[in-house]
Each structure stands twice: as C-alpha cells, then as structure tokens.
Amino acid sequence: MSKPTGPDGSQDRSGPQPASGSAALSARLPDFPWDRLEPAKARAAAHPEGLVDLSVGTPVDPVPPQVRAALAEASDAPGYPLTAGSPRLREAIAEWVSRSCGVSGGFGVLPTIGSKELVAWLPTLLGIGPGDVVMIPSVCYPTYEVGARMVGATVVRSDSLLASGPARVKLVWVNSPSNPTGAVLPAEHLRKIVDWARERGAVVASDECYLPLSWEAEPVSILSVCDGDPSGVLAVHSLSKRSNLAGYRAGFVAGDPALVRELLAVRKHAGMIVPAPVQAAMVAALTDESHVAEQRERYGRRRERLRQALTSAGFTIDHSEAGLYLWCTRGEDSWATVDWLAERGILAAPGEFYGPAGSRHVRIALTATDERVDAAVARLVS
Numbered sequence: 001m002s003k004p005t006g007p008d009g010s011q012d013r014s015g016p017q018p019a020s021g022s023a024a025l026s027a028r029l030p031d032f033p034w035d036r037l038e039p040a041k042a043r044a045a046a047h048p049e050g051l052v053d054l055s056v057g058t059p060v061d062p063v064p065p066q067v068r069a070a071l072a073e074a075s076d077a078p079g080y081p082l083t084a085g086s087p088r089l090r091e092a093i094a095e096w097v098s099r100s101c102g103v104s105g106g107f108g109v110l111p112t113i114g115s116k117e118l119v120a121w122l123p124t125l126l127g128i129g130p131g132d133v134v135m136i137p138s139v140c141y142p143t144y145e146v147g148a149r150m151v152g153a154t155v156v157r158s159d160s161l162l163a164s165g166p167a168r169v170k171l172v173w174v175n176s177p178s179n180p181t182g183a184v185l186p187a188e189h190l191r192k193i194v195d196w197a198r199e200r201g202a203v204v205a206s207d208e209c210y211l212p213l214s215w216e217a218e219p220v221s222i223l224s225v226c227d228g229d230p231s232g233v234l235a236v237h238s239l240s241k242r243s244n245l246a247g248y249r250a251g252f253v254a255g256d257p258a259l260v261r262e263l264l265a266v267r268k269h270a271g272m273i274v275p276a277p278v279q280a281a282m283v284a285a286l287t288d289e290s291h292v293a294e295q296r297e298r299y300g301r302r303r304e305r306l307r308q309a310l311t312s313a314g315f316t317i318d319h320s321e322a323g324l325y326l327w328c329t330r331g332e333d334s335w336a337t338v339d340w341l342a343e344r345g346i347l348a349a350p351g352e353f354y355g356p357a358g359s360r361h362v363r364i365a366l367t368a369t370d371e372r373v374d375a376a377v378a379r380l381v382s
C-alpha cells in the first residue's frame with residue numbers, strides 16, 4: 001500500500017520499482033526532496049517532548065461540520081458525476097469567484113481533484129510539449145516545474161519576464177500569495193504579466209490557493225485585473241487550506257471560457273472527475289464564509305506566536321505578508337537552520353526545496369495544533 005502524498009508531494013518512495021516505461025518519465029522529474037529531510041526529522045523526533053512538525057502545510061483542524069454533513073448526505077452516488085461539475089457546484093463556484101475575485105460574468109469554471117492535480121497536468125492539458133517554454137517563479141511550489149518537465153517543455157525559473165529572451169513561452173505561472181515566501185504581487189504587476197503574455201499568445205496561470213489567508217497585505221485575484229476579459233488567463237483555487245479539505249481533494253479553475261472548455265474536453269476523455277459526494281461538500285464549503293474566518297483567525301494567532309518567537313530567537317522574517325508560511329532566515333545555509341531547529345525538536349522545510357534562490361531561508365508552516373505551536377514557541381524562546 002502506498003503512503004499518502006502530502007500537499008508538497010511528500011511521499012514514501014520505497015517499494016517496488018516502476019516498470020521501465022514509467023521509469024523513463026519519472027527520470028525527467030526533479031529529485032524528490034523530502035527524502036533528504038528524513039535525517040533531520042529523526043533527530044527532531046528524538047526530542048524528549050516530541051516532534052513539532054512545521055515542514056509540510058497540511059491542515060490539522062477539523063473539517064467544518066456542515067461540509068461533512070453534505071458529504072455524508074451525498075454518499076449514495078451510484079452514477080458517474082459530471083466532469084464539468086453539477087449545476088449547483090458550477091453556480092457555487094461562479095458566485096464565489098464573482099464575490100472573492102472581484103469579477104462578474106464572462107468566465108468559465110471547472111472543478112478539479114484538488115489543485116495539485118491541475119498544476120501538474122496543466123501543460124499536458126494545454127498541449128504544451130518539447131521546444132515550448134514554461135516560466136515559473138524563481139522560488140516556488142515544486143509542482144509547476146514537475147508539470148512542465150512531464151511534457152518535456154523547457155523551464156525558465158525567473159521573476160523577470162525578460163528572462164525568457166526570444167523563447168516560445170506557452171505558459172507563465174504566478175503564485176500570489178506565494179508558497180513558500182508569502183509574498184503578495186500587486187495588481188499592477190499582475191496586469192503587466194497579463195499584457196506581456198497576451199502579446200505573445202502565452203497562457204497565464206495564477207495559483208491563488210492562499211488568497212483567503214492574508215495578514216499584512218491584500219492579495220488580489222488575477223481575474224480582477226483583466227477588465228472583464230479573462231482571455232488567456234486561468235485562476236487556480238483550492239479548498240484545501242480555506243476549508244481544511246486537503247483530504248477531500250477539492251479545487252477548481254476559473255477564467256478564459258475557451259481555455260476552460262478545452263480543459264473540460266480533455267478531462268472528460270481522461271476521466272478527471274471530482275467524485276459526486278466531494279462536489280456536494282464543495283457547495284457547502286463555498287457557500288459559507290464563517291468557517292473560513294474562524295480558520296483564518298486560528299492561523300493568525302499561531303502566526304503571531306511563531307513570528308514573535310522566531311524573531312526573538314534571532315531569525316529574520318522576509319515577505320510572509322499572506323499565506324500559510326513564515327519565510328525566515330538566520331543568514332546561513334538553509335540546511336544549517338534545519339539542523340538548528342531539529343536540535344530543538346522542530347522540523348522546517350529548507351528553502352532550497354523551492355529553488356536555488358531559497359537556499360538561505362527555511363519555510364515554517366502554520367499548520368500545527370495550538371498545543372504543538374506552544375511547544376515550538378517554548379523551545380525557541382528558552
């Protein structure tokens with residue numbers, strides 16, 4: 001039996017080796033970084049008061065009761081669900097996008113099996129291939145690169161659009177608020193990216209899964225800077241963080257209706273369908289904002305406690321204006337900081353996992369229980 005995959009792809013790779021055909025594809029992918037964290041994890045777990053795991057951004061708080069009830073009520077689901085989503089779900093997504101992304105009408109919507117699935121498969125679904133370029137942020141969620149490498153495209157890792165040179169750019173990924181840095185891109189910056197991409201016929205995919213979690217900056221959806229015309233633009237959203245639904249696999253994409261129709265056409269053939277009970281649960285989650293506000297407050301309290309403790313322990317916190325992470329540094333190689341924290345029973349993700357430019361930072365996730373956050377704080381300030 002395979003072990004569960006974390007949101008960052010943290011999975012045990014032990015077990016039978018794949019057949020040679022699939023080995024060829026996996027060989028194109030980046031090294032699997034989480035295995036390299038195992039020694040630090042073992043050291044941190046040896047702490048007499050136990051491990052505080054702040055490495056992976058996996059939610060730990062309960063699924064809202066009304067969402068669980070909706071899932072249970074929809075459990076008698078013998079027939080195939082619609083790949084496009086039930087009419088009720090499509091309506092709930094469209095209403096949420098209008099409300100939360102500051103855009104009205106004129107966009108397509110499509111549910112996805114969590115957003116990691118869409119991130120990994122988007123280049124495939126868009127027909128991108130060898131010779132095409134996919135641009136990703138210099139420090140970012142690793143799956144943007146994975147999706148591009150799966151189709152044999154060239155990856156350009158940069159925050160400057162000029163870095164592409166004369167290359168045939170087919171897809172530009174942006175992520176605001178960012179994982180791992182928590183940086184927020186201003187509206188004018190997003191608008192420039194949209195204009196630049198349109199001039200070249202490239203698609204802009206904006207991963208906005210942390211949009212509902214802001215602290216010191218107001219993140220905006222890329223859809224809000226398109227003046228009502230989302231041509232060439234896709235916004236990618238997830239219910240994993242806002243509604244603690246990582247275990248349900250619930251996400252969606254919204255934007256250019258022609259692009260969304262194209263994604264739907266391929267996904268119907270490929271069987272990429274969100275299960276009917278999860279579709280019902282998504283409706284319950286998207287039509288309620290009170291549980292999101294409650295969860296945001298929980299994270300806000302944890303963030304403040306950890307921020308103060310890390311600062312008093314000598315860390316500098318950069319960006320981190322929004323999202324689920326504190327992006328911090330002790331002015332040394334990220335692995336040295338991982339070791340320093342592991343001695344105190346705390347596990348963090350080395351910034352190097354997210355790109356070479358992250359090599360002097362660590363990423364501290366806010367996804368631990370209050371009790372574990374208290375334990376981390378006590379160890380950091382002592």
Ligand SMILES: Cc1ncc(COP(=O)(O)O)c(C=O)c1O
Pocket residue numbers: 007008057113114115116117119141175178179207209237238239240246250251
């Ligand atoms: C930036 C970013 N995008 C996408 C995902 C995937 O989330 P999910 O597949 O749970 O929707 C994550 C998960 O951590 C993330 O950090």
